[in-house]
Amino acid sequence: MAKIIYTHTDEAPLLATYSFLPIVEAYAAKAGVEVETRDISVASRILAQFGLADDALGELGDLAKTPEANIIKLPNVSASIPQLKAAIKELQEKGYDIPDYPESPSTDAEREARAKYDKVKGSAVNPVLREGNSDRRAPASVKNYAKAHPHRMGAWSADSKTAVATMGEHDFRANEKSVVLPADDTLTIKLVGADGTETVLKDGLAVLEGEVVDGTYMDVAALRRFLVEQVARAKADDVLFSAHLKATMMKVSDPIVFGHVVQAFFPTLFEQYGEQLAAAGISPNDGLGALLSAVDELPEGEAIKAAVQQGLAEGPALAMVDSDRGITNLHVPSDVIIDASMPAMIRIGGHMWGPDGEEHDTLAVIPDSSYAGVYQAVIDDCKANGAYDPATMGSVSNVGLMAKAAEEYGSHDKTFEIPAAGTVQVLNSAGEVLIEHDVQPGDIWRACQTKDAPIRDWVKLAVTRARAAGVPAVFWLDETRAHDRNLIEKVKTYLAEHDTDGLTIEIMPPAEATTYSVERIRRGEDTISVTGNVLRDYNTDLFPILEVGTSAKMLSIVPLMNGGGLFETGAGGSAPKHVQQLVKENYLRWDSLGEFFALVPSLELYAEQSGKPGAKVLAAALDRATETFLNEDKSPTRRVGGIDNRGSHFYLALYWARELADQTDDAALAEAFAPLAATLAEKEQQIVEELIAVQGQPADIGGYYQPDPEKASAVMRPSKTLNESLATL
Structure with a gap:
């Protein structure tokens, strides 16, 4: 059965969910759209490792491989070790029986605990859910708003010493070696010590025909x-x-x-x-x-x-x-x-x-x-x-190769701090050495994998976007780098499978591609950057922050390779500061615009999956409401006394209800939302006053990594009038 899965994550995005999700659920229910939640926060993922919570991430990972997948994924904490330790401490203080993080495990129990925590730290979520490649761009409404209301840019000096x-x-780039596997196989990574001893670093590494495998090290x-x-x-x-x-x-x-x-x-x-x-x-x-x-x-x-x-x-x-x-x-x-x-x-x-x-x-x-x-x-x-x-500047959107934990972001279980001098070898099942490096103690060696099917899908997505947008698409690949040489050969092969007549599709090294793109930006021209996984991450922050002031306002669609959809809602880099401000003065500056954008294609996909046309009506109305939201400048203001995240949700609800009441595609929905639209408009001043009245005092949300749901909901839904109005649906 079709359903939209809305993720509970961490920090400011999670707190915003306590305010926005009740609106989504109320509106969706009127159109027969099912919305469920799954908790993939760092706290929940820790508890799941010890059997104290459901493995929601594992469940969603399985779902992402099916045509039924329809997941809205908010920014989550990619926990560093200090963050992981802080989350563990908070959970222990809440009474959960979980061990400390073992810095240097010496017993079987400590090694087992360390292995569990290693599955949580860092980017544990994205590789599981990203069973497709990435299509990220600034929606036209956001770009138009930025042009009409340009954000502040600092002045540059020609004699800047930056x-x-x-x-x-x-370094990793210089030492890289890369092979393409001729057939399905199982690889072993081992360290042959200078004294002749052999240590297996990784065995049972399954690879597929056509897969690109790289090995490299930092001296x-x-x-x-x-x-x-x-x-x-x-x-x-x-x-x-x-x-x-x-x-x-x-x-x-x-x-x-x-x-x-x-x-x-x-x-x-x-x-x-x-x-x-x-x-x-x-x-x-x-x-x-x-x-x-x-x-x-x-x-x-x-x-x-x-x-x-x-x-x-x-x-x-x-x-x-x-x-x-x-x-x-x-x-x-x-x-x-x-x-x-x-x-x-x-x-x-x-x-x-x-x-x-x-x-x-x-x-x-x-x-x-x-x-x-x-x-x-x-x-x-x-x-x-x-x-x-x-x-006046143009845009650089991105088509990113990230499916199946491609490239560096899939390297974590194959990265080692070398304990002794020797040679690291990657061997196939026949015992043949595919890659080897001489290493010294302390060197950081890693292997990466990039499967063939995601590369083929990435090329297809690049051609699709280039044709739809009518602008040049540039593959950021450098033939002087080992991994990129292999990708260039595959890109050329797979481009030949598509009709590229009339399209401009180039291959350039990253620095050259950057110069090409920024020259076009200055002329007001758009370009599609077609990149690997790390550059996808870098470019989808770099250009949006320059173009529209933030990467949180991007439309981020992951067409999953098996037919479903993953809809991401922007980056969460500033989320910790927002939580600190909320706790200190009950003001949340987080901008949920990314959720508004993600919900539109999610509802459109739901309409296809379920055959319920009301979902498409909801999506179209939300799209128009979001443009009004931007034009009316209802994003959170920067300080106490203006509307914050909660106020921005109210205005989105008002504009969305108004669009639903005025649309002519579904008379029943128009009739259902007309009273709400009238009520929210009539009580606008009262609702805004209730939302602003709570500001300026400390707020208790009952925890940083695991807020108390009742306390967080009370903090994030302080307007009795708005809550009662929504309840009438």
């Missing part, structure tokens, strides 16, 4: 030299030092790299106290904040804190996450996520915030060079041509 620093050699000695040089460079150039990684999605490799950044910035600290910190289980991978919190219990605690202050004083100025609270770029590995932090820096003129609370030029350190050139190309363009103008 730059990207990247290794360019001895950690070269990484450490590079990082020391960049700390010195930032100091010499008198710019802020910042590191930009993806410690959430790249949950094994990037926290390790982050730890090396912390050590490079505080060399004296780790020379003097590295052994004591390690003995106490304090890892630089968890960030400076975790270190400072933990050292109070050590005999040398005060001396260690003094060494940190000395490092801050002697090194370059550190970019800040929150200068008022002293939270630096290196405090928490999940605080500075590259796909959100780099566009924000570019948008405000190449600046980040310094310890003095002012904006400064910045050295953005992106160690691996696979995609760093994309950001440098945009910076170079801004230095030469100034800031972009949202009122």
